[in-house]
Amino acid sequence: MAVFAEIPEVGYEGLDSKNPFAFKHYNPDEMVGGKSMKDHLRFSMAFWHSMNNVMNDPFGVGTAQRPWDHLTDPMQIAEMKMRGLFELTTKLQIPFFCFHDRDIAPEGSTLRESNKNLDQIVDLAASLQAEHPTKLLWGTANLFTNPRFMFGAATSPNAEVFAYAAAQVKKAIEVTQKLGGENYVFWGGREGYETLLNTDMKREIDNLGRFMHMAVDYAKKIGFTGQFLFEPKPKEPTKHQYDFDAGTILGFLRGYDLIDHVKLNIETNHATLATHTMQHELHTARINGVLGSVDANQGDLLLGWDTDQFPTDLYETTLVMYEVLKNGGLHSGGLNFDAKPRRGSFTAADLAETHIIGMDAFAQGLKAAQKLIDDGEMEAIVNERYASWESGIGKSIEDGKESFESLEAYAIDKPEISNISGRQERLEAILNRAIFS
Ligand code: XLS
Ligand code: NI
Ligand code: NI
Numbered sequence: 129m130a131v132f133a134e135i136p137e138v139g140y141e142g143l144d145s146k147n148p149f150a151f152k153h154y155n156p157d158e159m160v161g162g163k164s165m166k167d168h169l170r171f172s173m174a175f176w177h178s179m180n181n182v183m184n185d186p187f188g189v190g191t192a193q194r195p196w197d198h199l200t201d202p203m204q205i206a207e208m209k210m211r212g213l214f215e216l217t218t219k220l221q222i223p224f225f226c227f228h229d230r231d232i233a234p235e236g237s238t239l240r241e242s243n244k245n246l247d248q249i250v251d252l253a254a255s256l257q258a259e260h261p262t263k264l265l266w267g268t269a270n271l272f273t274n275p276r277f278m279f280g281a282a283t284s285p286n287a288e289v290f291a292y293a294a295a296q297v298k299k300a301i302e303v304t305q306k307l308g309g310e311n312y313v314f315w316g317g318r319e320g321y322e323t324l325l326n327t328d329m330k331r332e333i334d335n336l337g338r339f340m341h342m343a344v345d346y347a348k349k350i351g352f353t354g355q356f357l358f359e360p361k362p363k364e365p366t367k368h369q370y371d372f373d374a375g376t377i378l379g380f381l382r383g384y385d386l387i388d389h390v391k392l393n394i395e396t397n398h399a400t401l402a403t404h405t406m407q408h409e410l411h412t413a414r415i416n417g418v419l420g421s422v423d424a425n426q427g428d429l430l431l432g433w434d435t436d437q438f439p440t441d442l443y444e445t446t447l448v449m450y451e452v453l454k455n456g457g458l459h460s461g462g463l464n465f466d467a468k469p470r471r472g473s474f475t476a477a478d479l480a481e482t483h484i485i486g487m488d489a490f491a492q493g494l495k496a497a498q499k500l501i502d503d504g505e506m507e508a509i510v511n512e513r514y515a516s517w518e519s520g521i522g523k524s525i526e527d528g529k530e531s532f533e534s535l536e537a538y539a540i541d542k543p544e545i546s547n548i549s550g551r552q553e554r555l556e557a558i559l560n561r562a563i564f565s
Contacts, residue, residue, distance in 0.1 A: 131195050131212035135480045137219045148481050153491035156221055161453070161498045168452070168494055170462030171487055172224035172265040173217050174423075175231045177436065177468040178479060179209040184471075191474040202234040206249050214256040220483050224265035226313070226464050229300045230273060239292065243299050250303045257307065265311060265462045266357065266393075266421070267304030269297045272317030272365065282339035283319045283332035283370065290335060297339075298346055305352040310460040311421060312352070313393050314340075315359040320369035333370060337384035344389045355460045357393040357420045360409070362402040364434055373402040374412040381418070391420030395466055396444060397427035397434050406444055410451035421461025422448060424490065438467040438486040442563050445493025446500075453497050463490060492563070499562040506558050509551055 140158075141150035156166040182190025196208045210232060213225055232253070233245040257263070271281035271293050279285055281293035304312050319336060321327040343356065358381070362372045371377050374392055381387040392413045399409040413419035426439045439445055452458055469482045500506050516522040521538055524530050530538075 131208060131215050132219070132476055132480070134477065135216065135219055138221060138480070138484060148477075149484065151484060151488055151491070153488040153495070154221075154484075155491070160494055161501070163457070165491055165494060166221075166223065168449075168457065169487070169490055170224060170265070170458055171222045171424075171490070172226050172462045172464035173213065173220075173222050173483065174464055174466045175209075175213060175225055175227035177466065178216070178483075179213055180231055181468045183468060183474060188471070191471050192479075193474055194476060203245065203248070206233050206245075207252055210249055210252050210256065214253075214260045214262050216480065216483075217262040218260050220480060220487075222465075222483065222487075223261060224263050224310075224462050224464070226264070226266045226268070226466075228268050228270040229296065229303065230270040235274065239295055239299075246299065246303060250306060253307055264304065264307040264309040265464060266313045266354070267300055267307070267309045268313040268315060269293075269300035271296065277318055280316075280318045280320065280332065280366070282336045283316070285328070285332070290339065294339065294342060297343060301343070301347060301352055302350065304354060305350065309354050310462075311355040311357050311393075312347075313357045313359055313421075314343075314390075315361065315393075316369055316371045317361075318366050318369075319371065320363075320366035322367050333380070336370065336380070337386070340384065340386050340390070344386070355420055356390045357461070358390050359393040359395060359398070359423065360402070361395065361398040361434070364401065373399070373404060374409045374416075374418075378412070378416055378418065387418070391418040391461075393421040393423060393461070393464075394419070395423030395425065396439065396448070397425050397436055397466075398423070400427035400429065401432070401434060405447075407447040407451060410448060410455075414451055414455045419451070419455045419458075419461075421458060422452070422463050423466035424448070424463040424486065425465065425467035436467050438465065438469065438482040439489050440485060442489060442492055442496070443559070445489045446496040446559065446563055447493075449490065449493045449497035450500055453494075453501055496559075496562040499565075500558070503558075503562070506555060509555060513548065513550070 136149050138149050140155040141147055143152050145152055154165060158165050160168060183192040184190040195212060196205045199205045217225055229246055233249040236242040236245055271277050276289055282290060284290055301312055358371055358377050360371045360373045360377050361369055363369055377392060381390055394409045394413055396406045399406040410419060424439050426437045426441055426444055428435050465483060465486055469478045517526055
């Protein structure tokens with residue numbers, strides 16, 4: 129029996145279609161730059177938002193109307209949600225999903241009990257995988273909801289909490305492996321502090337390094353070959369989080385000898401909270417060889433929290449895809465809709481439609497980004513801007529042939545230096561043209 133009976137199968141109908149349950153831009157098999165859209169975009173549904181989010185806010189209860197609202201037994205609800213996820217991803221042609229351990233099965237009174245519930249739902253997911261095309265992009269552990277994690281997990285001041293978190297992550301990696309997960313994510317939701325007055329920061333970050341080495345060792349031991357990913361976020365729920373942004377994580381990974389084992393999962397709204405553009409975060413990850421995956425959403429520049437909106441901003445989706453294309457694709461990563469409909473968009477139909485809209489926005493972004501690359505004008509302007517490094521003194525500096533003394537001799541009698549224009553507005557117009565032509 130269908131869980132989302134009123135949601136039809138969604139296909140590509142093209143620009144002229146007014147059917148809300150059709151793609152206007154996302155045409156899975158259409159080739160863009162020698163690769164199909166579906167292989168470029170690797171969309172994923174986030175279990176925690178799409179199945180679990182009741183769409184409450186600090187001032188109001190949940191508004192979401194979902195097919196399991198009439199049920200009360202937690203395991204029965206968990207089963208119906210898992211069936212619902214496979215049905216909806218299949219109907220929407222979303223090839224992947226992501227989950228936290230506690231999203232998919234209720235927590236018991238001991239870890240043993242929680243693991244038992246988890247195993248039961250993971251078995252169901254495995255059998256649903258056999259009947260559906262939906263694959264697992266990544267799994268992760270929820271180390272932030274339960275009160276035991278109030279001061280963090282791997283960075284808790286309490287060693288008992290560290291031990292519990294390690295045991296929980298061990299199991300989460302195992303179930304991710306069982307479901308064929310291509311990655312495993314660490315989002316340090318409460319790995320950080322509220323006040324340095326009560327915090328031994330060095331010890332906490334050292335312990336995070338220890339925790340990650342245990343994870344790397346265990347993955348190796350059980351033969352889990354999925355990519356480990358850190359997801360930066362500067363704050364919320366904790367005031368200051370250790371995984372602040374891509375640059376901060378790079379410092380941590382290098383300092384603790386983890387750089388060969390961990391890449392990054394970059395989320396648009398987290399970039400906003402860190403007062404970076406999404407392009408900055410993706411670019412930082414890419415040029416350092418650690419761009420792994422994307423949590424595709426968008427924030428609100430007027431609000432200081434993680435609103436997790438579905439992506440509709442074409443400038444953002446274009447620049448995300450520009451970085452992804454320059455990265456040679458996302459490899460084992462994907463575009464995970466870590467996004468929820470607005471509280472006022474409460475129906476199951478809204479839930480389906482918001483995914484369709486996000487997919488179309490990324491298909492448009494992909495096409496525009498490919499145009500930017502094919503057209504080459506943007507890159508030509510950048511190359512021209514750095515042309516002085518290609519020959520003469522620039523080349524000699526980059527070849528390591530110069531010193532302060534030799535450069536003094538070079539510069540000392542030079543007349544005024546001339547620069548070439550940065551042409552920012554022309555570049556912005558080129559971007560406009562790629563999106564709107
Ligand atoms: C929260 C994070 C979270 C991670 C997974 O802000 O985005 O949902 O993606 O733990
Ligand atoms: Ni996220
Ligand atoms: Ni987030």
